[in-house]
Amino acid sequence: MAVAARGGDVAGTIVHSDRGSQYTAEVMKQACQRHGLRRSMGKTGICWDNAGAESLWSTLKHEYYYRHTFAYQTELVAAVDNWMNSYNTRRRHSAIGMLSPIDYEKSLTGALMAA
Template identity: 70%
Template structure:
């Protein structure tokens, strides 16, 4: 086994270094103290064995030369496919509903009964988000404790995105950042293999399920 010190010495000798996460962190979960919270319908059983049983959603902070942006994504808990996402200059219920509408469209409008699981941020407890879920038959769910472990698939997805792509680049403009996010999500859905999916991409895995049905 090669030690970390040996690896660091070799890397220094050839002039390369590891990828370090950007230290500045923005708080993206701000609960509304007056809000009522839906029950936790997931209880950390994140993969319930079939697509559209549970959708996970969360928001993360991004930055570029023109300022900050926020990315909201909705991902299927079984197939890992990113179903919908949106980017905006600030966190709002509107960006959540935009992602919901995109996810519903991907599923052809047929998503009634699916659980939409999130943290307790105000954008998820907002009436606008509740109305979008009601309109499409989505069952709202929020972690009972309000900590990150209750939505760990979403946190894990952000880690994958940031370490595999975001931290490796510097974006001059918001247009450039949006294009980069679009491209990475297409690649994630279409080509990135997952061991839990039999080394298939999310899109290929869903195709195999449809073929077997």
């Protein structure tokens, strides 16, 4: 989703994660290499270096997942995709000046382009 939203222009972007199997899998390694993404993983048992991501997953679980029931995996995948899109494009975040993550990123990119 991140690669598509940026038109494939993500080379050098850091993907920080925990050591979950989905992030350490060979397919993830290959996808990151294909798009020029740099992988970064925190140490086992240390959540502070990934506080933003931990907050995202906690918010998803408490505001959406625990409040809904899904009969099929495809329903769950579509629901998470829709929620994530809203979280990144419309939801304002106090930690980044009440902007959505996409608007915040655009403000940084715009500032770099102006410099």
